[in-house]
Amino acid sequence: MWRVMHMWFLLFTICCSEAKTINSDHPQLPCIFIFGDSLSDSGNNNRLRTTGKTNYPPYGIDFPSGQPTGRFTNGRTTVDFIAEHLGFKGFIPPFSDANTGVNISKGINYASGGAGIRTETGRMLTLYDNGARKVALFGLGFIGCTIAEISMYGASRSGCVDRINNAVLLFNEKLVSLVDELNGSFSDAKFTYLNTTAITPSQGFKVLNASCCQVNRLSGLCLANSIPCSNKSEYFFWDSFHPTEAVNVITGGRAYNAQEPSYAHPLDISQLASLSLPN
Numbered sequence: 567m568w569r570v571m572h573m574w575f576l577l578f579t580i581c582c583s584e585a586k587t588i589n590s591d592h593p594q595l596p597c598i599f600i601f602g603d604s605l606s607d608s609g610n611n612n613r614l615r616t617t618g619k620t621n622y623p624p625y626g627i628d629f630p631s632g633q634p635t636g637r638f639t640n641g642r643t644t645v646d647f648i649a650e651h652l653g654f655k656g657f658i659p660p661f662s663d664a665n666t667g668v669n670i671s672k673g674i675n676y677a678s679g680g681a682g683i684r685t686e687t688g689r690m691l692t693l694y695d696n697g698a699r700k701v702a703l704f705g706l707g708f709i710g711c712t713i714a715e716i717s718m719y720g721a722s723r724s725g726c727v728d729r730i731n732n733a734v735l736l737f738n739e740k741l742v743s744l745v746d747e748l749n750g751s752f753s754d755a756k757f758t759y760l761n762t763t764a765i766t767p768s769q770g771f772k773v774l775n776a777s778c779c780q781v782n783r784l785s786g787l788c789l790a791n792s793i794p795c796s797n798k799s800e801y802f803f804w805d806s807f808h809p810t811e812a813v814n815v816i817t818g819g820r821a822y823n824a825q826e827p828s829y830a831h832p833l834d835i836s837q838l839a840s841l842s843l844p845n
C-alpha cells in the first residue's frame with residue numbers, strides 16, 4: 567500500500583486568469599495548484615492519519631528554515647524550485663495549512679504522500695471551472711531504479727527493476743497521448759507533458775545505490791534523528807525512494823527551461839507560463 571503512494575508522479579496545475587507582467591516583483595502567474603505524491607508533498611501528510619510522515623529530523627535539515635516541514639527530502643522539492651523559477655516568493659502553502667489563516671492567494675499544494683488520484687481529479691475539474699487554464703503533467707520517473715524497489719525485487723541486468731520501468735514507460739506513453747487529446751478538446755486551455763525520466767539527472771552523482779540517510783528497512787524512510795551522509799550533493803537518494811535536494815534543483819530547472827527537445831512535449835514550464843490564451 568505504502569509503495570503505491572510513492573509513484574514518481576506529479577500533477578501540477580497552473581491557474582491563470584490573467585498573467586501578470588514578468589518582473590522581479592511579480593510571479594509569472596497569479597497562482598499555482600500542485601497535485602501529486604510524496605515527491606511534491608510540502609506537509610499535507612503531517613495531519614493525515616498515515617505512517618508516511620516525514621516531519622522529523624533529518625528531513626528538512628537543508629530546508630531554508632532548517633526544520634522538517636513534511637517534505638520527503640533534505641531540502642526543497644522539485645516543485646519548490648519550479649515555483650521559485652516562476653517568481654513566487656516564499657513557498658506555496660500546503661492544503662493542510664489552508665484553514666490556519668495562511669495566505670493562499672498564490673495557490674495551494676495538495677500533494678500528499680497519502681493522496682489518491684481520484685480526489686485529485688475532482689479538485690482539478692473544480693479548478694478548471696474556476697479558471698485554471700494551464701496544466702503541466704509530469705510523467706513517472708524510473709520507479710524501478712529506487713533503492714526500495716531494487717532491494718525488494720532485485721535488479722535486472724540494467725541495474726534497475728526492468729519490469730517496473732517497462733510499466734512506467736507504458737504509463738508515460740499513454741500520458742503523452744492524453745496530453746495531446748486534452749489539448750485538442752479544450753481549445754481555451756493548454757496542457758503539456760514533462761518527461762520526468764529525461765529531466766531527472768542520471769549523472770553527476772557518485773552514489774546511486776545507497777541512501778544518504780539511514781533508513782528504516784520496512785518503510786524506506788529515514789530513521790528519526792539519524793545522522794545523514796556528510797556530503798549530500800554526492801548522493802542521488804536521500805531515503806530509499808526520494809531524491810536529495812541536489813537532484814531536485816536540477817529536475818526543477820530542466821522542467822522550467824527544457825534544454826533538450828525530449829524534456830517537454832510540447833512546452834516547458836516557462837513557455838507554458840508566458841503563453842497567452844484566449845479569454
Ligand SMILES: *[C@@H]1O[C@H](CO)[C@@H](O)[C@H](O)[C@H]1NC(C)=O
Nearest residue numbers: 655667668669670671672673
Ligand atoms: C495575501 O497576499 C496577497 C498578495 O501578496 C495580498 O494582496 C492579500 O492582501 C493578502 N491577503 C491577506 C488576507 O492577507
Ligand SMILES: *[C@@H]1O[C@H](CO)[C@@H](O)[C@H](O)[C@H]1NC(C)=O
Nearest residue numbers: 746749750751752753831832
Ligand atoms: C493543440 O490543439 C490544437 C487544436 O485545438 C491544434 O491546432 C494544435 O496543433 C495542438 N498543439 C499541440 C502542440 O498539440
Ligand SMILES: *[C@@H]1O[C@H](CO)[C@@H](O)[C@H](O)[C@H]1NC(C)=O
Nearest residue numbers: 738739742761763764828831
Ligand atoms: C523521454 O525522454 C527519453 C530520453 O531521455 C526518450 O527516450 C523518450 O522517448 C521520452 N519520452 C516521451 C514520452 O517523450
Ligand SMILES: *[C@@H]1O[C@H](CO)[C@@H](O)[C@H](O)[C@H]1NC(C)=O
Nearest residue numbers: 713716772773774775776777
Ligand atoms: C554500491 O556500489 C558500489 C560499487 O559501485 C559497491 O562497492 C557498494 O557496495 C554498493 N553499495 C550498496 C549499498 O549496495
Ligand SMILES: *[C@@H]1O[C@H](CO)[C@@H](O)[C@H](O)[C@H]1NC(C)=O
Nearest residue numbers: 770771772796797798799800
Ligand atoms: C562533496 O562532493 C562534491 C561533488 O562531488 C565535491 O566537489 C566536494 O569536494 C565534496 N565535499 C566533501 C567535503 O567531501
